[in-house]
Amino acid sequence: MLTQRPYGSWPSTITAADVAAGTIPLGGACFYQDSAIIQQGRPSEGGRVTLVQQPLAEGGTEKELVPAPFNVRSRVHEYGGASWLLIDEANAVIFSNFADQRVYRLTLADGTTQALTPESRRDGEPLLRFADFSIGPSGSVLAIMEDLSSEPVRHIVQLPLDGSASDQVEQIRRLSAPARFVAYPRLNPTGEKICWISWEHPNMPWDGTELHLAEWADGGVLPDTVIAGGPAESIMQPEWVDADRIGFISDASGWWNPYLYHVSSGRTTRLIARDSEFAGPLWQVGTRWYLVESRHELLCTYGRGTGALARLHVDTGGLHELPLPFTGLRPLDVRDNWLLAATSSMSAGEQITLLNLENLEHRPLAHSIERLPEPSLLPAVEEFECRNAHGQPVHALLYRPRNAGYTGLDGELPPFVTMVHGGPTAQAQAKLSTAIAYYTSRGIGVVDVNYGGSTGYGRAYRNRLRGQWGVVDVDDTVAVIDALVEEGIADPNRVGIEGGSAGGWTVLSALTNTQRFTAGISRYGVSDLVGLVEDTHDFESHYMYSLVGPYPEAADLYAQRAPINHVAQIGCPVLLLQGDEDKVVPPAQSQVVADALAERGIPYAYVLFEGEQHGFRKAQNIIAALETSLAFYAQIFGFHADVPSLTLTGS
Incomplete structure (x- = not known):
């Protein structure tokens, strides 16, 4: 027997505290001896990110490796990514520390830490920042170094592991x-060659990147050759399959598909032709969509939307x-027919999963x-087109809406919240x-x-937004609600x-x-495009060129699109x-x-969160953000909510 109650006022045991306290941001993971090292966020510690060691055997107890602070x-790039690396030969982990952006070495045997890069602050802001670490020649690692001491530039660098660069940047x-931007420094297995990608303003990495190849030498900058990519081709995640072959993902066909470059012959081969995405947008450096399982096989994630x-x-x-x-999966590390993967599903959410590649058992x-x-409170997902x-x-x-045992009043249709993902080059995932x-x-x-x-549906779908931000995204969103x-x-x-x-834009x-x-x-x-162009970080400082147009040449269009110039047309709280x-x-x-x-008397509330x-x-x-949002909808849509009421200015 279903109980009738107005939509929006059904009793639920899912609280905002459950959403916050029960959600642990998970990042990368790797195998370490008979355990896994897993990146975890700590919302209760102000969002601090740490590394924990989790035994592979069931029933094991996790151990935090990186202590506060x-x-x-x-x-x-402000978005970060790939902020740590296990160095097996040294039994150590290196990581970037958020507060000072220095790289530290953590010795796993005794938990001691040692700085590997120098202090580089000006007006409280770190000028040298590091990420996307990979194994270098013995006694060193490769990384991206972001240098903000003058005009922002990035280099592929070699960091010594002995601490000699902790106070000498020349090391x-x-x-x-x-x-302007670099990513994916990768040394081949014999240590003779290195590859990486780069891109320049006004491109974003999903617009166009170049794949570089260089011979390793012991001194100075390495002369390189561009072997793939360009301003209208996006290359992602180069990885050495063996000493002579580089795997990479390119959207030259209109879809991010895997390719292979043979160094000795200079020949490029498309490994598979499929209208599916084998990669996504590079918002965080070091993101991986495939792993080299052996010189003959790659473990790939692919699909359209999922x-x-x-x-x-x-x-x-x-x-x-x-x-x-799983509705989503990203491989993180592979060893002896075992895979560590970031997985997602409608029943368990996001997890770091251990998967047996022979029998596909997983936990x-x-x-x-x-x-x-409670499962009775969880919604199902439907792909809607x-x-x-x-x-x-x-x-x-x-x-x-779903809550077992409850339904709306006779003749009542449910209120709906339309969620719009950020990016805008991103994707809502199931x-x-x-x-x-x-x-x-x-x-x-x-x-x-x-x-x-949005990504996930090919380059042509992605490119529909070029020059049309504030038009196509709005029209498509309205089309969904109209349907x-x-x-x-x-x-x-x-x-x-x-x-x-x-x-929010x-x-x-x-x-x-x-x-x-x-x-x-x-x-x-985002409300003011001119403000965004003039007052944002380097990674996105030219993003508007593709989304709207060049500035100041297209200043009139910027003014026309910016919501701040049309607030008088807002007709709702x-x-x-x-x-x-x-x-x-x-x-x-x-x-x-x-x-x-406020000036126009439109009901609103503005909440500024410290820190x-x-x-x-x-x-x-x-x-607070979630409870305030529910209280806002309850007041506007006319239902009772189990959260403190919200007072709107101007109402």
């Missing part, structure tokens, strides 16, 4: 000529999918969601999200939109939209250009959530919207 997090050897695991035979191009119950070693909600006004396909993930379940278990539907410009309303799934009078960063653009939505939440959202230390989208971006809303950067990592702030 160390924080294993790089600031290269850090620059291997590559200065480039990610499956397969073995790719290098010599024949044969692809054999491994049937596994989790670490969980992002420590305490899973519709057509926009131009007849083009638009992809989305649909989560209907996985258990307690934040989504927080809404759906209370009777609020959620649709997560992969508008044109849900037309099919009788969503209440047309109770439709919210929310997103962070670039998703789409929120504000949708509110200023359409009347489809009745409530909007922007989390650290707005909630603004912002971190006060955000370098990617500074607080001024939200403040100008709040000021304009947060681009994205909320502190448990208390995650809780």
